Amino acid sequence: MFKIFVTLLFLCVHILVDAQENKPFVIPELKEWKSAEGTFTPTDGGRVVYSARQPELKATAITFAEDLHLMFGSIWTVSTDKARPGDIELTLHTKRPKHSPEEYEINIGKKVRITAPQAVGIYWGTRSLLQIMEQNDTHALPCGTITDWPDYAVRGFMLDCGRKFIPLEFLQDYVRIMSYYKMNTFQIHLNDNAFPRFYHWDLMKTYSAFRLECDTYPGLTAQDGSYTKQEFIDLQILAESKFVNIIPEIDVPAHSLAFTQYKPEIGSQKYGMDHLDLFNPETYKFVDNLFKEYLEGENPVFRGKQVHIGTDEYSNKDTAVVEKFRYFTDHYIKYVEKFGKQACIWGALTHAAGKTPVKSENVIMNAWYNGYADPAEMIRQGYKLISIPDGWLYIVPAAGYYYDYLNTERLYKEWTPARIGKAVFEEKHPSILGGMFAVWNDHAGNGISTKDIHDRVFPAVQTLAVKMWTGAHPVLPFEAFDQERKQLSEAPGVNQRGKIGKGQGLVYEQSQIHPNSTLPYREAGYGYRIEFDLQGQPEAYGTELFRSPTAVFYLSDPIKGMMGFARDGYLNTFPYRVKDEQVKVCVEGDNRSTRLYINNKLIEDMQIGRQYFNGGKDSMKYVRTLVFPLEKSGNFKSRVTNLKVFQQQ
Structure with missing residues (x-):
């Protein structure tokens, strides 16, 4: 037997x-x-x-x-x-x-x-x-x-668009990408500010931005990149068609320098001008009217069921401000609820423990750091949690702290939404709605491009989609998963990586590039090598070789007349000027650097460098990468022949 x-x-x-x-x-x-x-x-x-x-x-x-x-x-x-x-x-x-x-x-x-x-x-x-x-x-x-079926109802990603403007097309593509991998929650962080140490320690000169068109406060909207109301509505309609829920976030009362630079009297003199003055009645009038603009009416700008009111990292220096912060949080939870929305907040109520009651019923809390909000206590108080622990799931590109790229192997093997920092709960705990990871663009002005963000985010989407849907124990070993995931596309019609086919080696060639012509490929992604022969002629400043919707490669840049490139508002030039001579040009690029060779000689390797501030006491990494544009050729006089595009797998 x-x-x-x-x-x-x-x-x-x-x-x-x-x-x-x-x-x-x-x-x-x-x-x-x-x-x-x-x-x-x-x-x-x-x-x-x-x-x-x-x-x-x-x-x-x-x-x-x-x-x-x-x-x-x-x-x-x-x-x-x-x-x-x-x-x-x-x-x-x-x-x-x-x-x-x-x-x-x-x-x-x-x-x-x-x-x-x-x-x-x-x-x-x-x-x-x-x-x-x-x-x-x-x-x-x-x-x-x-x-x-999924183990968790919320499977999300948060993107900081406040410190770095993220073009609408990128957000649209991310709706498609998330949807393709059954990620259903996209939190868009619409305002924030950089660190004052990179701006001579002067908060009123520190970079800040609010990214939405605003009629209530003319001039509040960022000048270097924003979304019209209709664009933001259309983005949400696209997301709804793909079963992705967009959660718009206006972050108050900290991270609010964009508002205090616009209206200084509502800034806190005691806790810093990136903090709203919670004791000033004008603050509440300002914030009430700001939210109202996007929440009121039969067809509001914020279409979805949830709205995020921020409440992240406010000072807790004294009892009076803690109680006022709790009052402010409770006020805006109830304020957005008056418009039929469910309020979402950042976890801060352990950091701001006090006596003033804060509504918890039907409120969603991003549980990001247990010192700010102890998850077990928040569950006891009645909050529903989204697990977004910073020590596991925060990307801050090229900053030197948190993650530059997430540790996908560790996440695949060890993390689920039931793990919030060091606190581990039972799988599918009824108070844990799911998980989310985040990109914070803390170091405004560090050269990071949206392509660099995508290079960091896409493998994280693929990996965390598994852990938020399949749960604690996927059957496939990580090594097999990591190999197989690379064979899948980003989403139907999406190619942010700039891949040309599925091959490697020589993937495209053209005998001559005529001025003002269109090529069959938009761009070549990281791991590329571009070769061509150039019979040079002196070119006017600003003469383009190639352009795509996201980048320009110059034969003669607009400032110095050197060979170089621009993307995301940054211009980088090589120490080479096109002359009346025949040369062989090679440009190589990956997620760390961009390199120019002339006649097989390295002219410059633009690796990640550093910018220094405050007499060298402070510094910031500066990134000079390029996804090479190919879509349209410029109006140049030089002769460009024997174009070859090589791609790594």
Whole structure:
């Protein structure tokens, strides 16, 4: 009897292991997979089918058909007819969810059928299919059954747009990227300020910005980059169509220098002008009216269910200010609730422990540092937490503290939203909604580009998507996951990395580049080498060789007339001027430096350098990277031939 039991146990384990080995690779990892014989190979003329009795699926069906075309070039029609072999069918069912409202099931056979209790589950199912299909040349799907659901409802990313302006196109692409990896919460930090030590310790001269168009306070909106109200509304509409919730954040009463520089009388003389004066009635009038502009009306600028009111890192030097901070926090929780919104706050109420009551019911708290808000105590008080521990999940690009790149291996092996700093809770704790990671652009002016931010964020999205969906124990070992994840694209129609195809080595060449022409590729991403022959002619200042929407490479820069490049408002030049001579030019770039060679001689290696302040007492890293622009050639006189573009894997 014992031998029979051991044999059966061995067979069960073998079957389970075999099933997991054959499980399609998807990010986040599929919860359950049951394989069957055969494959489903899509063909041109296929249909995405949904029932006319379920019109809420129409938008997802159209999006899925468009994505199939974007990614694979195939033409799919959307139909409400009865599904037949070769179709992909989307169907809502009326069964009560077993695990989550976001759960879904996919049956792959002669046709493919995605079923779910809600439209969001159908949409996530289409993301899984696209990922599987993009991993083979025929876009075939293995036959079998997928059953999938998330462990955590909130799977998010926070981006600091206050200290560094992030163009709208980048935010739009990040909605698409997050959606592709089933990340559903995008917190956009709309105001902040740099550190005064880089501005002669003068807060009133320190860089600050508020990024939204503002009619209530003309002139408040940042001049070096902002979003119109309509742009921000349209961004949220895009996100809604992809089941991503945007949480806009106006950070008060600290991190508020943009407001006090605009209206100095509401700044705190005692705690610093980056703090609002909580004892001044004018402060409340100002902040009330600011939030009101984006919350009032039938179609407010802030469309979603949640609004973040900040409350991060205010002084706790004395009892009076602590109690006033607690009053301020409670006031703005209730203020945004009057407009039908759920308030989100940064965890600060251990740091600001006091007697003044602060509403906790139906309030979401970002739990970022346990010294500021002890998570167990916050749960006891009734807050719902988003786990965003700084020691695990904070990126501050090129700053030298927190992470420049997240430790994805450690996160994959050890972290889940149940781990907040050193506090570890039971998995799927009812008071922990999920997790989030963050990019803080603390060092304003450090040369970091949006491409540099993407280089840091994208592997983190892929890794944390697993840990926020699949939970504590993904089956695939990290080494295998890390290899496989690199084969997936960013999202349908998105190529922030600037990859040219999937190959390496020589990926593009053109015998001659004519002025004012268009090339087939927008840019070449990190790990590139660009070579061309240049029969030089003296060029006017500002003469471009190539341009893309995010960068310009100059034959003669606008300031010094040297070869160089500009992106994100930064200009970097090499010590080389184009002359009446024939030379071979080579430009190489990665996430650490940009290098120029003339006739195989290194002219300059623009590595990460340093800027010094206050007589050398303070310094900041300065980054001079470039994702090479290729989309359009400039109006140059020189002759450019034998262009070759090389790419590392």
